[in-house]
Amino acid sequence: MRDQPLRRPISVAEHRARVAALVERTPVVRLPLTDCLGLVLAEDLVSPISLPPFDNSAMDGYAVRAADLAGADQDNPVELPVAEDIPAGRTDLVPLEAGTAHRIMTGAPLPPGADAVIQVELTDGGTERVRLFRAVAQNSNVRRAASDVAAGDRVLVAGTALGAAQLGLAAAIGRTELPVRRRPRVLVLSTGSELVEPGQPLLPGQIYESNGTMLAAAVRAAGGEAELLRFVPDEVAAFHAALEPRLAHVDLVLTSGGVSAGAYEVVKDALADRGVTFTKVAVQPGGPQGAGRYQGVPVITLPGNPVSSLVSFELFVRPALLAALGHERVDRPRVRATLSQGITSPAGRTQYRRGVYDPASGRVVTPVGGPGSHLLSAMALANCLIEVPEEVTELAEGDEVAVLVLAD
Numbered sequence: 001m002r003d004q005p006l007r008r009p010i011s012v013a014e015h016r017a018r019v020a021a022l023v024e025r026t027p028v029v030r031l032p033l034t035d036c037l038g039l040v041l042a043e044d045l046v047s048p049i050s051l052p053p054f055d056n057s058a059m060d061g062y063a064v065r066a067a068d069l070a071g072a073d074q075d076n077p078v079e080l081p082v083a084e085d086i087p088a089g090r091t092d093l094v095p096l097e098a099g100t101a102h103r104i105m106t107g108a109p110l111p112p113g114a115d116a117v118i119q120v121e122l123t124d125g126g127t128e129r130v131r132l133f134r135a136v137a138q139n140s141n142v143r144r145a146a147s148d149v150a151a152g153d154r155v156l157v158a159g160t161a162l163g164a165a166q167l168g169l170a171a172a173i174g175r176t177e178l179p180v181r182r183r184p185r186v187l188v189l190s191t192g193s194e195l196v197e198p199g200q201p202l203l204p205g206q207i208y209e210s211n212g213t214m215l216a217a218a219v220r221a222a223g224g225e226a227e228l229l230r231f232v233p234d235e236v237a238a239f240h241a242a243l244e245p246r247l248a249h250v251d252l253v254l255t256s257g258g259v260s261a262g263a264y265e266v267v268k269d270a271l272a273d274r275g276v277t278f279t280k281v282a283v284q285p286g287g288p289q290g291a292g293r294y295q296g297v298p299v300i301t302l303p304g305n306p307v308s309s310l311v312s313f314e315l316f317v318r319p320a321l322l323a324a325l326g327h328e329r330v331d332r333p334r335v336r337a338t339l340s341q342g343i344t345s346p347a348g349r350t351q352y353r354r355g356v357y358d359p360a361s362g363r364v365v366t367p368v369g370g371p372g373s374h375l376l377s378a379m380a381l382a383n384c385l386i387e388v389p390e391e392v393t394e395l396a397e398g399d400e401v402a403v404l405v406l407a408d
Helices: 012-022 164-172 211-221 236-249 266-271 306-325 376-381
Strands: 028-032 061-064 078-086 101-104 116-119 129-132 154-156 177-181 185-191 225-232 252-256 276-280 288-294 297-302 334-339 350-358 364-367 384-388 400-405
Touching: 012 288, 012 297, 012 306, 061 078, 061 129, 101 129, 154 164, 185 211, 185 236, 211 225, 211 252, 211 306, 225 236, 236 266, 252 306, 266 288, 266 297, 276 297, 297 306, 306 350, 306 376, 350 376, 350 400, 364 384
Parallel strands: 078 101, 185 225, 185 252, 252 297, 334 364
Antiparallel strands: 028 177, 061 101, 061 116, 078 129, 276 288, 288 297, 334 400, 350 364, 350 384, 384 400
16 A cells, blocks of 8 residues: 655654664674674683783894893893793793893893893804893883783673774683674665666667665674675565565665656555655655554665665665664764865755765865766765755855765
């Protein structure tokens, strides 16, 4: 059953809030460190050990007693017997006696009795006896135990986004897995009887399907898992037959196309009055939108024009997916920039024009392409969205605008 005629457009903020309310945080799971990149730590991480766990050398060189090198210089080197070799990983430590040196490698444990390391470049590199050409202070080139982390320290707090450094720290304190929010499972459903798989010949009236590939990639870039279901024809029965067997296995259904006011709008025909509300948002591109639950599963419906679809994902879906993962910062960076040329915008709608932002040139932003929602090549060139408020209809060269930076 088709919904009632569209009421007044709602604002971008209103629709964003509707979508955000639909997508809940995902459950906490424990995953191997290798699977945690880009996810969010669900619990505080406390170190069971100190880092470093023992005093160790910061240099390849010789472990010494600083007092034994007093007065040493290039003209008056100190010569000491080399009593031991200490490679990294050696566990049986022999105490350093006064008047001797132990050859030591970076990361190797400092022997008892030593209080400094002199780097090999300040010596003659001897293996049985070594000449040392400079005095050193106590603690020189020594990494003391717990100088980085003490046992019992909270090293990462819940809500931390896990990048390379955070995962390296987790490994360094002995963790093999971490509690994280599970990646949202998103079914990306692309409708349209006119769609053809890329690589196949096109007949008159057909186009290659691109939204599914594009939105699935956007879901993955936001940290989700995407299942792509393409080529759903414009028939309500076929739509339901494709959708319903998959509902039990996904956290979100994301559709593109079939939501406008014309005939053959299959998504609207299939889901209106069944838990999904269709509305007009005061935005360009991407006015027709839908959101709700179908058989208990959140559904977000995007328009079919490719730029409308991707801009809508950026405005409404990406923040919701990041919040579901536990991210505290879900918005793209927002900066102020100066327009390199004038643009116009329709009254009563917030416009998002594609642009190239160049902070190195004095924070200048250059629009690319026009406002048309089919101009995918311009979207591919853009690294930002230029936001024009709904009350503004014209901006001149040199005017300052808000810019949403898309580059990660």
